[in-house]
Amino acid sequence: MDRLGGSCFIKEMTMNKKSYSILAVAVAGSMGLAACGGGSSDNKSGGSGAEGSGGTLYYLTKRPAEHLDPQRMYIGRDLSNLGRLTYRSLVQFPVTEDKAKADKPVADLATDTGKMSDGGKTWKFTIKDGVKWEDGKDITCADFKYGLSRTFATDVITGGPNYAIGFLDIPKKGDAPAYNGPYKKEGQAEFDKAVTCEGKTITYKFNKAWPDFNLAVASLRAFDPYRKDKDKGDKSNYAIFSNGPYKLQGTWKKGTGGTFVRNEHYDAKTDGVRKALPDKIEFKEGLTNEIINQRLIADGGKDKSAITDRAIPPSMYGQIKGDSQKRSVNVESPYVDYLVPNFNKMKNLKVRQALLAATNQDAWITAGGGDKAYAPSYSIINPALTTAYAKNPAFTDVPKGNIEKAKKLLEGVPASEKNIKFTYSGGTPTADKQAGAMKDNWEKAGFKVTLNGLTDTYYDVIQNPKADGDVFWGGWGSDWPSASTVIPALFDSRLNLTEKSNGQDYGNYKSDEVNKMIDEAAKKTSVDEAGEVYKQIDKKLGEDVAYIPLEIQKFYYLRGSKVTNYINNPATSMYPDLGAIGVSK
Known part of the structure; x- marks a missing residue:
């Protein structure tokens, strides 16, 4: 979802x-x-x-x-x-x-x-x-x-x-x-x-x-x-x-x-x-996170009867005390935020591997508010799905990134393949700060990065197979408690890819091997048995750099x-x- x-x-x-x-x-x-x-x-x-x-x-x-x-x-x-x-x-x-x-x-x-x-x-x-x-x-x-x-x-x-x-x-x-x-x-x-x-x-x-x-x-x-x-x-x-x-x-x-x-x-x-x-x-749309939470902290007029789905910005954490602290909650989410290379454009495996090596998860988390906002992630599958979760061995460098490894992978790669547009859900200071942190690390490795923060709608843009981004941000949580609502939903090309839409396969990834393994998982009669197959599928996705995990979202609401x-x-x-x-x- x-x-x-x-x-x-x-x-x-x-x-x-x-x-x-x-x-x-x-x-x-x-x-x-x-x-x-x-x-x-x-x-x-x-x-x-x-x-x-x-x-x-x-x-x-x-x-x-x-x-x-x-x-x-x-x-x-x-x-x-x-x-x-x-x-x-x-x-x-x-x-x-x-x-x-x-x-x-x-x-x-x-x-x-x-x-x-x-x-x-x-x-x-x-x-x-x-x-x-x-x-x-x-x-x-x-x-x-x-x-x-x-x-x-x-x-x-x-x-x-x-x-x-x-x-x-x-x-x-x-x-x-x-x-x-x-x-x-x-x-x-x-x-x-x-x-x-x-x-x-x-x-x-x-x-x-x-x-x-x-x-x-x-x-x-x-x-x-x-x-x-x-x-x-x-x-x-x-x-x-x-x-x-x-x-x-x-x-x-x-x-x-x-x-x-x-x-x-x-x-x-x-x-x-x-x-x-x-x-x-x-319902009132179009308000910034800062304005919403300033109003809820002030707790005046109609806002006394207001709720929100927008997290408290990190810059306002220090204001949450006393009465406002009593009116706050901080809950952990099964939602994993991640990046997907656009396989219609980033077809070179070495370039995707370099992108992975240059990704600094810690910098992204710090820019987004630290441990009140996020927990580290090592897979597209949330650890709460215990029967299917395992730390993906492809993502051992993700917490800090490995700039030297990324540079070596980019040796001999044409300059045109190093130019990347990063499309993300923007429009807030926090989102733009996180994207900036990502850009800094990628450029240290030799990429030339253009940031493309979308401020109106988002998913309906990146679901277009012709979207011109090279890397997309995504966020996903299981539709119900099974990895069958994560891996197939995001990476089964048969379900997702059509002429006009990529469904939830935002990177336009297509692998006959992965599709075959998804069918194998679907034949299992228990969640545990299917989970073992999904672990192997996740490993293959990591090898292909079909995605890069960023973090597990946490929420701080007033x-x-x-x-x-x-x-x-x-x-x-x-x-x-x-x-x-x-x-x-």
Whole structure:
């Protein structure tokens, strides 16, 4: 799952526990024991009139949302927020701070957490009675089927997760599925065999076992329902048609934000998880990290009822004391930030090896705020994924860099191959300072570096295979607790690379050997067995310099003094959980 600088997908170090719970949940489903009724949580669902309800919550942020279309969303902040406010799915994660409960999906729009059969290759869910869209119409099985079909229209529905493309039992046409989505409808009959509706029951048929499918459903919005009559393709990118406790008032304006008010057709009795306490939630985009945190430190006016996903800048650490310290949290993330060489341009292995040797992770971390902001990283896989993690031997030089080794590798390399453009998510003093530190070290080795900090949207730029950068910054956290949501998502060229998009393979990396090993991992029947294969894949990626690890992100957040029931939920990636939070009057 993508991360944007300062706003990240976080699952505080609980993934090791989750990796064991995946198969347990799957087994329960296969035995027909997964029923969870209306769901459960530490807090009863609320809504208008519930204890602690009312008032306006303000959400202050910087980076504009790139996609609010459920099938196109892939940034953790937006998945978390919209999953609590407007988009319901078959299952969801509880509102809780209890790590032991946070990773167990509960029913949402479905009557239970799904029933698995055929060794994990078939899943069935039945939709509840009385669940409705914001216009009062019933949510149907056909809405779920149509929503998933949109993922296959890769020329229109871009930016979102592509797991369905690899898992659904649909024949291939060359390297791509025979089905190309609901707009062109080529191969529609094949999709109709893989996803079927019988009354209120939807059945998914996969080409390989997917025992943790319901975790994927709870984590992502790609499997959410979508009404066919509301679909305008690319023009639906910022259109929100709600089935959750809130609906968008008016329109969402990119760079400014929008306001959510109560959805009168939402019935809390069909939910059981979301408290939906504020009457209104106003999102404000376009504010700098410095301005946001200055306002939260001052704690005046409307800012007393404000929260943020933007980390406290290192230059302001000294101001966090007394009252503001009590209103702060510092949580560790499973998000790994990394660099990827653009294989469409940086084709020379020696040049990539020199780039790796000249990378000084310590300088990057220091420029970004030190140990309050980051922990060192030695792999694209977070250490919390214990079954798949090992320090990658390719990255032994990363902490300090090895300038002399880099210089030697660049001997005889044409000058044109030493000119590199570094594209990163910029626009903040901290990000620019980190990029500058990286440039200094690379240039000591003999590279000539141009910095290209993008200040508006980011991932939709670098997902273009024709993007002219030589090196890209990226940030990623597992979509659910398995390395299967890291390595294939980022480096399986069959899932990612098309004419118009590289998916999440931002460096346009393609390796038949890696793809074959990914298939081998997918055949394993346990997380532990698959983890051993992923360790070998990671080693190969290091040898190819398919990526360079930078750090593991940590977050330092403030909130206003009138914010109530504030929690950073492992289930919502340690973002402020909008399913719980209220404001005092």
